[in-house]
Every structure is written in structure tokens, then in C-alpha cells.
Amino acid sequence: MELEKGVQRWIVDISKWNPSPDYFASVMSFLPQHEHSPITRFVKMEDRKRALVSRLLQYALVQQVLGIPYDEIIIRRTVEGKPYLEYDDKTGTFPNFNFNTSHDGNFVAIASEPVCLVGLDIANCSIPMKESVDKFIQNFLSYFSNLEWSDIMKADSSYDKLNRFYRYWCLKEAFVKAIGVGVGKRLDNVEFHHSDWNDIFVIVDGTEFNNWRFWLLEMGENHLVSIARGHPATATTNYRATLKQTEFGEKEYKLGLNLPSVHFMFRMVEDLLPVSIVACHHYMDRIDIVSEDGE
Template sequence: MVPSIIASLFFRPVMDCSSTRWLRWALNCQLWKPVATQWNHANKCIQEEERQRIEQFVFQAPAISSLIGRLMLRKGIQEVIGSSNSNITFSRTAEGRPFLPGLDIIDINVSHHGDWVVLALESGARVGVDVMSMDRPINKDLREYFRLMRKQFTDNEWRQIDKSDNKLHAFYRFWCLKESYVKAIGVGLKYDLQTIDFNTSDELSRQRVIKSTKMKLKDQSSDELLFEETLLDMNHCVATCIAFSEQGLKEGVCDKPFTEVTIEHLLNLETITDEVDEGLWTRFNSKQYSAR
């Protein structure tokens, strides 16, 4: 059973697997070291409020990831509906989730963490995606870190984490699943995560998309939800939550592996403004790459 908060957000029945109206994209942002012409062009392709958000980052790395995410949103919509970039104007929900007013048959979501930026797009269903670096937390004792995070997980989930050969990777996997769900329903991490309980049965792999993971919400099965999981590399997991409008629509859904796209592909967008602040590149280039 799916809660009313999801039912109120459903769109139309999911399209056939042969349709191109779904996307799974990934880009390793470590591979892009922008130069001035690229940075300025990319910023000319996005809305003013998006540029302002990106400028607020203290370090280069999150600014790069965020800009790639904005470009992915626009390029993804352009490829699926054939619209010019100048006709794409994103709004945000009260929780900060990007959406396209008037195009409620398409749902799109991005995530960035560690080395990767990912995008998931669905037609006729809500979608949330989350990518997670599985690195050990910096300057934190792992036992203390687990103790502090314990309240975000159910007893059942912690039992699965404890049984795992790699507890840290298992921890991140469950966290990634939870984030994909709250992003799909658009409520943010203020949601009580202990009401969400996951059961995993298959190991993650780079070679396949895992669709066997099940979720219960307040001890009730959520049959309209499908979770797709995979590894982008041996240190980054990604989870996609698809919320269908009706029970049974998820049966027979095809595998949707992530395709690695290039920055050149994303930069192949028309600009929506002729000019940007002349100091945009200078300010970005003066920042330290990351906190590490």
C-alpha cells in the first residue's frame, strides 16, 4: 500500500519499455576540468537563479557537480520532448525540487555526491534518484558515526547492516535507498526515515540493475514502488525509486542501466542569455577545488 502523499502525485500509466521516454545518465565530474569558455557557455545555458545557487558554493567541486546537474536536467528534457533550451524554464517546489510547470507527464530528478552526477527521467511515474560515495567519513570514528546515525534506520535494517561483510557499504546502500524514496515523493529529509523499512536480497553489482529490494512503509508493503540499484564503480552506489500510479504497473519493467554521458554532450545546448557577469569565471577559478 502506498500512502496518500504518493497517490496525490501520480501522473499517467508508465509507457512501454520500448519507449525512449526514460533516461538514466551518469557523468564522472572528476573528468571535467572546466576552462573559461566552457564555464561561461554552461552558465549561459541555465537560469539566473541557478547561476546564483552555484555561485554560493565555497569550493569548486560542488559548483562543478551542481552545474553538471543543471545541464543534465535541461539536456534530458530537450532530448525527450524535443524542446529548445530557451523554452525550458524550471520551477522549484517548496522543498526545492526542480520541476517543469505544465509538463506533469514527465518527472526528472538529479543527484550528485562524490565523483558522480546522475539523472533519472520517467514518463508517467514519479522518480527519485540518489548517488552515494561509499568512502569512510573524514575525521570521524566509524563506531561513533554509526551511533549518531542509528536513529535514521530500523532495527531490521541495522540487522542487515551488521550481517554484511562491509558494514559501511551496506550502511550507505540503505541511506541511498531512503533518499531515493523521499526524493521521489518530494518531501525532503525532514521525513521520518524510521517509518521506511528496506529488505535487500541481492548484492550490488556494476554489471546489472538490481530490482529485488522491497520497502515497507509503517509496516505495510508498498507494491507500487520499484527500486533500481546498481554500482557506478566500486565506490559509488546509486538507487532509483519509481512510484507508479497503479499496483501491477511495475511488473515486466525493463532494466534501465545508467549510460555514461560526456560533458561535451551536455554542453551541446543553446544559450538562453547572451551575457553573464564578466567576473563569473574569475570568482570560480579563484576558489579551492575542495575541502580535502
């Protein structure tokens, strides 16, 4: 089914990518100029790597799925900061192509959907040094419903308590990112229910959102990934204005809601670059080798 091509899950392990400053700059130069300052504003290289790879994933995925040349891709952001693609879908293949990125710890990832909203969140399940689990999670009490907090606190061990905390947190983040809400959204009214972390559903302000689906995955060592898929009509006003279609018949919407959620594909940073740039880097590397040999 052509629609399934719009369901993509890509992930990069940045711990395995250690570019020199010059190579980092050359990779960043392929992005539009307005994408540079959000990357270079970070002081630490690890943060710069996450910001760069997040943007590379967006451009590479759009190019591969929609066939839009890199230099014609236009990605903008709503006032709340949610990225969206500005394009004319002349084929009508994907009624609502949209994507979401996330990064934490070692991983940077992107997920896309052709019909439904998509939200993605990665959580590195760690706590600040010299801080206990109880003290750490107590800072976030106001973001959880009474039911969620009770479930977290009744865990048998500190490890399980932290794991439950991050599972709920990851799900909440994926949901609010899907609808396009900015930082600061209250989360205690977004209450998640599950059966041993399967059959996950959400209740918002007392109303069950039965036209949504959620996935919660373990990724690598000590990382969680959550994906939310839901109805475009649920999006914020600003993000809804960027979508091609927000109203669907039940049959049409269920087709998008029930599409298979594919496995994450691991990508190398070089996989995200235009072929011409990759070839150029290989050529320059070869020149350096020849120069060192003196031949």
C-alpha cells in the first residue's frame, strides 16, 4: 500500500559519531542558513550533534519519502516551535504527511505519518548525580494525575520507580508533541492507562481519546521511546492550520490509524546527506591521504 510509505521510523546513535570541527561544519553547511544558529547556540558538542542530526533527519526523510530535492525543502515552525513541512501535495498520496523528532542521551530519532498526527519522545532514564530517585521524581509531582503518581510510588524498587516515571513521562511528551503544544503545557490532566504497558490509552480532562494509538519501546541501554498517533482535529489551532486535511470519514481515518507501526531503522549520519556531498567528502579524504603520502 502506497500509504504505508508515509510511516517511517529512523534513529541515529550519536555516541558513534565523533566528527572533527571542520567535518561538523561541512555537514552543517548543507542545511539552509536559518537552521545553523539553532545548532551553534549550544556550547557542548553533544548538544550540537543532537541539534544537527535532528535537522538532518527531517530533510533526509522528506527527500526520500516525498522526493523533494534538498534545496527545495521548506521546513518551518509554528509559534509553539513544532516543525512542519510546507509543500504542495499534487499527488494526494499522503493526506496529511507530518513528522516529529526527539533526542535524548545517545539517540536522535524521527517518526512520520501520512494521515494521523505523530508525536515522538525519547527518554534517557537517568537522574542527576548525587540525587536520589525519590528526590528527583518529586520535582515532577504536579505533572502527573493521582492515579499515575500512585502507580509510580508503589513500585517495588527505586529502579522500577524511575522506570515507571519515565514511561508515563515519555507517553505524555509524545502526546503533547503530536498535537503541537509548546513547553509548559500542564500534563496532570493527560492521564495514561495501560495493561502492563500494553493496550495504552489516554484520558484528557476526563474524556477518553479512543481515536489514538500509542507505542512504548525500549531502545539500547536505558532509553525509552514513545510514539503517539492520533486524530488531526485534536491538534492546536496553529498546527492544525499547517495540515492538509483535518476531517475524515470513519473508514478513511481508521485506515490511517491502523497502519502498521514499522520498526526503527538505524541510520548513520552519512546516510542523511545528499549523495553529492558524501562523494565530495570521500574525494577530499582521498586528497588528504595522498598529500600525507607525498604522492
